[in-house]
Amino acid sequence: MAKEPTTPSQTIGPFFHPALDRAGWSDLTSAGARGDRIAVEGRVLDGDGQPCDDALIEMWQANAAGKYAHPDDPQPEDRLDAGFLGFGRALTAGDGRYRFKTIRPGRVPGPGGVLQAPHINLAIFARGLLGRLCTRLYFADERSNGDDPVLASIADPVARRTLLAIPQPAGGEGIVYRFDIVLQGQGETAFFDV
Amino acid sequence: MTVRYAKPLPGAQPPLLHPAYRSTLKRAPLRPPLRLEQGLSEITGPGFTSGWAGPSETDLTRAATGEAMGQRIVVTGRLLDGDGRPIRQGLVELWQCNAAGRYLHEKDQHDAPVDPHFTGVGRTLTDANGEYRFLTIKPGAYPWSNADNGWRPAHIHFSLFGPAYATRLITQMYFPGDPLLEHDPIFHSVPDEAARRRLVSIYDPDLSQPGFALGYRFDIVLRGRDSTPFGM
Numbered sequence: 404m405a406k407e408p409t410t411p412s413q414t415i416g417p418f419f420h421p422a423l424d425r426a427g428w429s430d431l432t433s434a435g436a437r438g439d440r441i442a443v444e445g446r447v448l449d450g451d452g453q454p455c456d457d458a459l460i461e462m463w464q465a466n467a468a469g470k471y472a473h474p475d476d477p478q479p480e481d482r483l484d485a486g487f488l489g490f491g492r493a494l495t496a497g498d499g500r501y502r503f504k505t506i507r508p509g510r511v512p513g514p515g516g517v518l519q520a521p522h523i524n525l526a527i528f529a530r531g532l533l534g535r536l537c538t539r540l541y542f543a544d545e546r547s548n549g550d551d552p553v554l555a556s557i558a559d560p561v562a563r564r565t566l567l568a569i570p571q572p573a574g575g576e577g578i579v580y581r582f583d584i585v586l587q588g589q590g591e592t593a594f595f596d597v
Numbered sequence: 598m599t600v601r602y603a604k605p606l607p608g609a610q611p612p613l614l615h616p617a618y619r620s621t622l623k624r625a626p627l628r629p630p631l632r633l634e635q636g637l638s639e640i641t642g643p644g645f646t647s648g649w650a651g652p653s654e655t656d657l658t659r660a661a662t663g664e665a666m667g668q669r670i671v672v673t674g675r676l677l678d679g680d681g682r683p684i685r686q687g688l689v690e691l692w693q694c695n696a697a698g699r700y701l702h703e704k705d706q707h708d709a710p711v712d713p714h715f716t717g718v719g720r721t722l723t724d725a726n727g728e729y730r731f732l733t734i735k736p737g738a739y740p741w742s743n744a745d746n747g748w749r750p751a752h753i754h755f756s757l758f759g760p761a762y763a764t765r766l767i768t769q770m771y772f773p774g775d776p777l778l779e780h781d782p783i784f785h786s787v788p789d790e791a792a793r794r795r796l797v798s799i800y801d802p803d804l805s806q807p808g809f810a811l812g813y814r815f816d817i818v819l820r821g822r823d824s825t826p827f828g829m
Contacts, residue, residue: 407681407818410795411610411787413769414618416754418700422692422718423756425651450623457704463642463762473641475600475761490643513636524638528767531620533611533786535765537630539638557631586624596630597639597763 412535415528417457420494429493431462431505436487438467438506440577443540443568446499447527450587454499458529460584462491462503464522469509478512507542513552520551527584537597540582543567562593600640602763603679603823608789617782619743635763642761645688645722653721657733665715667696667734669810672770672798675727676757679821683727690720690756691731698737707739732810738777750777750784759819770815771797 415423427433432440443462447455465471470482472489493501505523513519520541527536541548548554548567557563568580585592613625633639658665672691676684694700694717697709701716719731736751752769759765771778778784778797787793795818804812 407677407679407821408609408792408795409605409679409820410766410768410817411792412766413611413754413783413786413796414620415756415767416769417704418694418702419692419754419756421701421716422690422720422754450627453623455624461765463638465638471637471641473644473761475640476637488643488649511637513638514634519636519638522638524762526762526765529624531618531622531624533613533615533618533621533625533783535767536613536626553633562628562631587626591626591628593628594626594630595633597633597635 412533414530414533415459417530419459423459423492424494425492429491429501429503431464431487431489431491431503434486434488436466436506437484438487440504441507442502442504442577442579443523443582444500444502444579445582445584447495447501447529447584448499448586449531454495454497455529455586456495456497456499458495458499458501458527460493460495460501461526462493462505463524463526464489464505465508465511467506467509469511471511510547517552518547518550519553520545520547522551522553525584527586529586532586536586536594538584538592538594539566540568540580541566542580543569557593565590565592601635601823602640602761602820605820606789609787609792611786611788615782615786618786639763640761642764643758644686645758646686650688650720650722654719655721655731657715657717657719657731660714660716663714665695665734666712667715669732670735671730671732671804671806671810671812672753672815673728673730673804673812674815674817676723676729676759677727677816677818678759678764679818683723683725684759684819685723685725685727687723687727688720688758689723689729691718691753693717693733693736693753694739696734696737698739709737709739735772735811743782748777748780750775750781755817757817757819764819766817766819768817769796772813773797773800
């Protein structure tokens with residue numbers, strides 16, 4: 404067990420924008436990342452289906468080769484991409500919409516060495532959330548989803564489907580995936596105890 | 598060998614649904630979170646050593662246009678892991694209202710003056726000892742619509758990155774002796790009293806600067822590595 408008690412979480416509140424809205428942080432490709440360019444967009448909705456215009460979403464993902472830019476990822480260093488950190492941040496607008504530009508991540512080994520399907524880790528903070536919500540975005544058009552141990556661990560198919568980002572009709576550079584985040588109630592997104 | 602991050606102790610973190618804080622009623626998920634075995638996706642996280650998070654801003658009391666109004670305070674502390682070890686090069690971001698209790702934010706309609714010389718925004722990386730240090734203005738209390746005549750105690754918002762996605766934390770720092778703390782549903786969302794006290798900074802006369810600023814210490818502990826052997 405850890406010896407020092409952890410500092411408790413508190414809500415981000417509604418007034419974080421001047422501090423946390425950082426120019427360019429919603430575009431993970433700006434340093435010239437390798438891989439297939441994609442966009443991820445969607446809305447954050449509350450238990451009444453109303454848009455949340457004061458949510459912050461953070462993205463953490465592996466690069467196109469499936470490696471995280473972090474010393475605790477033991478995969479070979481030659482899989483690193485100097486042009487890709489893997490972290491992004493976006494804020495919801497008045498209609499609850501957020502949008503990221505990134506690249507499609509590669510497959511990352513999971514516990515026991517089983518390859519996971521490509522996924523993006525998403526964390527949600529908002530007024531009214533006393534702690535961070537964590538979920539995973541998977542790609543609805545990805546063949547390896549059927550082999551993914553985390554998806555397989557979710558017994559309820561309705562909950563499992565909330566993790567699938569839906570490719571939108573083509574237009575512009577790269578595929579646009581739609582991923583709505585429902586905080587509560589009907590269609591509630593599956594969140595994880597990370 | 599396998600890195601894992603410890604779960605919080607019972608009562609040490611707020612529940613997502615806390616009806617006294619009314620905004621949780623329509624935003625807290627109804628289903629319990631799904632269990633997830635930590636793997637590479639959770640034990641890794643962004644690093645900020647390359648400087649891409651931008652230059653530090655640690656003096657909030659001076660804008661190019663002039664000096665902020667209010668009581669100058671030093672806010673300093675250490676960013677630690679669960680074993681008490683310093684977290685170096687951790688990104689610390691903070692924001693707060695001004696001395697009159699008003700945020701520089703379009704949604705803040707509280708009838709209190711905006712201070713044109715105070716943005717209330719700071720950021721820095723922790724040093725080799727895990728320390729951060731800001732010079733700022735003591736924030737005021739402000740009313741909020743959660744309850745009739747409800748007032749938030751003075752607080753500073755902190756956003757923190759430790760070594761991993763699993764250690765990310767956003768919290769609030771409060772001030773010792775604030776009578777509003779006992780009435781604040783956000784502060785009281787943390788069930789355990791000892792855990793709540795960790796949100797209250799400590800006045801430290803040794804940090805005060807003679808004739809200039811009062812000093813407050815606020816150490817922040819992020820989730821530590823779980824040393825329980827794998828599979829035991």
